[in-house]
């Protein structure tokens with residue numbers, strides 16, 4: 001209770017004014033902002049207690065009228081002071097209670113948080129890189145916009161080769177293009193350093209293709225190992241690829257099939273026993289029991305000649321990362337990997 005109100009209150013106690021005294025008590029005893037508001041209407045409202053008291057003036061004579069008016073105005077001001085002070089107290093209390101109830105412990109452990117996840121293609125790429133890094137292969141990146149020499153010529157893909165077809169390659173002017181494979185990173189690495197070389201090149205590649213198993217952009221990992229002449233054999237290549245494929249797919253059978261690539265001689269394509277039917281034969285493996293997963297071979301002498309390497313031997317291999325991801329995660333349509341569909345991606349958390 002403020003000092004002014006206290007004086008008025010004492011005045012009331014002494015001279016008696018029971019009606020108003022009761023309202024001082026009510027204001028002071030109010031327990032909530034809502035009750036206080038009800039009291040305010042009762043006291044200060046149009047039909048309130050003060051209005052009724054003021055109304056009594058009309059029956060009084062001039063002098064008495066003035067006296068009552070003065071008295072009532074003093075009460076009115078004192079009650080208002082009382083009311084305002086009480087309102088602030090109650091509002092502060094209510095705020096404290098609300099703050100306590102709504103307090104958030106930001107350090108508390110939550111189980112419902114949504115963790116992000118790596119895209120299945122990137123996760124597969126990481127696993128491939130992890131394997132070859134553990135075998136001491138350096139990771140090279142090269143560049144996405146390539147020239148004719150690195151993408152084709154130095155890889156023993158001469159001018160008439162069908163792989164250069166406008167149907168397959170995104171060309172810019174001046175014989176520049178989006179690289180169609182990661183093999184040019186072999187060339188760039190050999191041009192920039194002396195043998196021995198042990199490298200992989202993971203990265204995006206581009207071809208004019210779009211269907212169930214092809215997208216205009218996809219990812220490859222290229223591998224190259226070069227050392228002194230007579231030290232790198234097909235047996236070395238076979239050993240590391242078998243080991244790698246078992247690391248990626250678990251207990252699968254691996255077979256090497258003679259094939260052709262311009263940059264390797266001899267060349268092979270590598271199959272694993274079908275991960276879906278375990279080699280029994282199904283739709284995915286076209287009832288052969290085998291799935292083709294990479295290309296490889298012994299580096300063609302023409303490639304070494306193009307980069308001015310002498311008295312060396314080496315092996316190379318290349319694979320498509322999306323194909324690996326599709327086989328590991330049993331995804332049917334390659335295009336779905338690039339649609340950013342949350343429903344699909346959520347499954348790889």
Ligand code: DAH
Pocket residue numbers: 180181182183222223261263264294295296297316317318319
């Ligand atoms: N560059 C080939 C492609 O894009 C993949 C490849 C096959 C790379 C055999 C190699 C290799 O290094 O030896 O299809």
